[in-house]
Amino acid sequence: MRTFANLIDDPLVEGRFASWLKMRIDLIAPKNLDIISGRATAKSSDILAERSIRISEDMARAYFAWVADTYENAIGNVRDALIEGWNRKGWVEGVHYVLDERPPAHFEKPYKSPKDFQHTMSIYNGCFFKIVSLAQPSSAAGNSYQHLFGDEVKYFDDKKIAKLFPAIRGEYTNFGDSVYYRGHSFTTDMPNPMHKEYDWIMQQEENMDVEQIKLILNLSHLINEDKKKLFKAYKNRDDLAVKRIQKRIVKYTIAWRRARKDSTYFAIGSSLANLQILTLGYFEDSLKTLGIEEFKTSILSLKPTIPQGAMFYAYLGPHHFFDDGLREDFLSNYTLKEEFNPLAKHIKKPYYDKKQPVSAGMDFGDMISMVTGQENKNYIYALRNFFTLPPESTAQIAAKFVDFYDGHEKRILNLYYDRSGNQYEQVNRDWATDVKTSIEEYSSKIGQKWKVNLMSKNQATIYQDEEYYFMTKWLNEGIAGIPTLRIYRKFNKELKSSLEITKVITKKDQKGKTKIHKNKTSEKLAMHLRPMYSTNFSDAFKYWIMRRDWRSTASSRISTSTTFIDTEII
Template identity: 45%
Template structure:
């Protein structure tokens, strides 16, 4: 909006926004609840400040996966620049293209503009990810940005950190070799990474107070300069400009080598979100998820409550991407299975599918004694089987063996309430494109005569797979980054105790309450994808190897009844 004199733009900023602007530390660590505009606000604002303070520098922007960097992080950053900060594409920045001749050039020669953002003053952002850390690790960057760092493995991030170096021309800046990390609160029960919490111990409060005080005084001086300019008072204008020069030096010195950590709830933005938003989130999320996502309260899932007992770090692999192939893929290009390191193009594919508001698909291959989950796909309503089939066809288009074995919930053969044959629909949309043309894929439905899989059976069987104690069962491997939703779903699944109404006998169930969350929260916060995994794994040739025994219920769960 504009003020009454129509000569200055005013923007709303929370006290968090103001603190970050006044302190402007070298290293910024923010944990904030939903609705606090972390990317479009804090990161977009700070990235502009870094750009103006270190012209012609090379800046890194990392996400957990390259797909998320391109599809989620980058659009939000650009939205913040465009909608709130006045930057225009083609004028202030250019996406992955050689910049116009009037743009300044970086100190470091740029060999390719794939996956970059060029800025008018010669700065350039290089997009990278932790699933292929060598992309940024081999560069020389002057500041690193990371969004949703609860998904960042600290060991992998440490591979990138040595890239923070270079160019004495910008060493004057307090942002030089700094970092900007934002996220909502890491949830240990979902195996989020919580190393950002350790960074609060790096904060020197006396230095932060000094930087804040200098920044506040500098802000007041800027207001005085503005008033003197409006009143055309040349004497006062010169006086305040000299004051600003002195305090700018003090502010820069105070900010050198500072680390600022802050954790806030969504209530920091209550003036914009209003009480209705908060109450609606409570109704939608339930108390436990509301505490975590809105109020920023920690939660923890104890080991005995886990449904997938035995699931550990050794079941995940980090090197599933061929970096050279994925780096050659631009923002607007589709990534395909060609970038998968462990994909066998000559072997058939297995897919496990679960139906509902979220249709979940896990794609895997048998590779000797290993069973490797290579990729997961999903759709959310109003998207359905047609969109899921298209996602599969596009991603797996280079695959040579066109046979797919599909495992699914037996109700997928016929959803009685809707009269839809979901399984045949998915098969149709893989075998034929949207124009009815054959794609060459042959989908074999593997669950036609399958009986109902009790959750207690699933729990016992998958435990044998994960604990690797039964001869003949495969060794499970899951791509940490390409199966991000599967990983989260498996790790958040909890046990509840069911009671037979007729006999009173207690038995193990999977807590499915998360499947009632708002649709956009289902991919990472529900058990949906774990059900697709269940259908994928629970097949006769493996289940017959398991000798089922009576299981003792986990202690401490007697009062947890589903």
């Protein structure tokens, strides 16, 4: 199949770029779409945007669900990708769609009246999109939907999405003639179970009838060729040819629609599908940034093969993260037209308590990393991470911290950091003191004075093998006397990535004994890549957790005989 064509210099022809994957999806137009494709393949802004337009036009007045693992991710995905795609394809807000409001009187009405318009998109022909969060099942309660849409489904818990499928039902008499009725449209990049992602979409390949897809493509090709002939006949004013070709197109189109009934198209495509747009430099930079293993999964869409034992934080699992962090009243009052900027005061209990102190771990250097959170009974919650890159420094990260914790009542910050943070204390120029001063001065200026306690003065060095054994024991079985970890996934993307990409290496010490180390080569990446793809945040996390008293508690309970896969000997 050709993936390009010379554009005709004619006002009747609109030229659009499409990758081979996008063209194939448009030609097949299946009931169920399950696509795994690499980064930068415009899954939401192109594939799902155009498909949602086509489905809306095919099922006027229908109900659709736009599904995400959390409201936060759904809101960001819809506002930043889907709406952008709609606009790029000619839709205009207020003309073709409205967000979070009752639609204008001239819009068609949905087949049933919506109860409210919070977190919704209404289309000019009566179609109604409801944003559904898998973290809050009540968001889908009471409705039936004629089609489901979702991007980044590798974050969808298979058990939760399975409970939503029965909601695809209803109104067969109105919509049963549509190929898309009771179907779904799901996209994602390659799931990596070792990064605690869900790979249930891989099972959808079993539902694809390859011969059916071949038939659909053949019919699409015939229709497409006849449309080109029809255009030529129009240009030549050949009325007989126009009528003859139009009849043939109608015949083929009827056969095409019949062939697509109950069809499923599953495909895996790499970022190379968009090579003409991305250029070779994108792939060269991505390889340097991600490393070969992550490059293979995220860019080339190859199934992951990294052994679990190669991970430094091997026992970090889905149970260490939570998604339902924001208060219901905050979400219900938020609209898609607003900037989405939640603060600590919008986080629900027990994750956040404004009447308790805040603790943080920091890693200093040209990139400054900060992990903040609170302890509450048997748990320690990582609430939000912050970072600065040059030319920003301590003043800027102080402002980010204070602004996020706006309205906090017990304004005490217990700060843990590398002992080198006090290395210039004698001349009052050390990193830790700079952060303390910046936070206290900035907070005083805005009338919310914070007190910062420097908790790591004179602390002993935390060696990497000690960290490895501590984290292996703590994340796997827990350690009595040390709270259990929970990380708010939405506000700690950089921390999550850093913990998941950090690998084990081993080195020989002076006595020839093999010692465990953290592979820190990623800290030599280009500066703008370090927040997501370096080990910097894992070090801030280490200082936050491995505080003096907890190290003492753990020392008598940890065996250094913990096994690991020796992936690299240096």
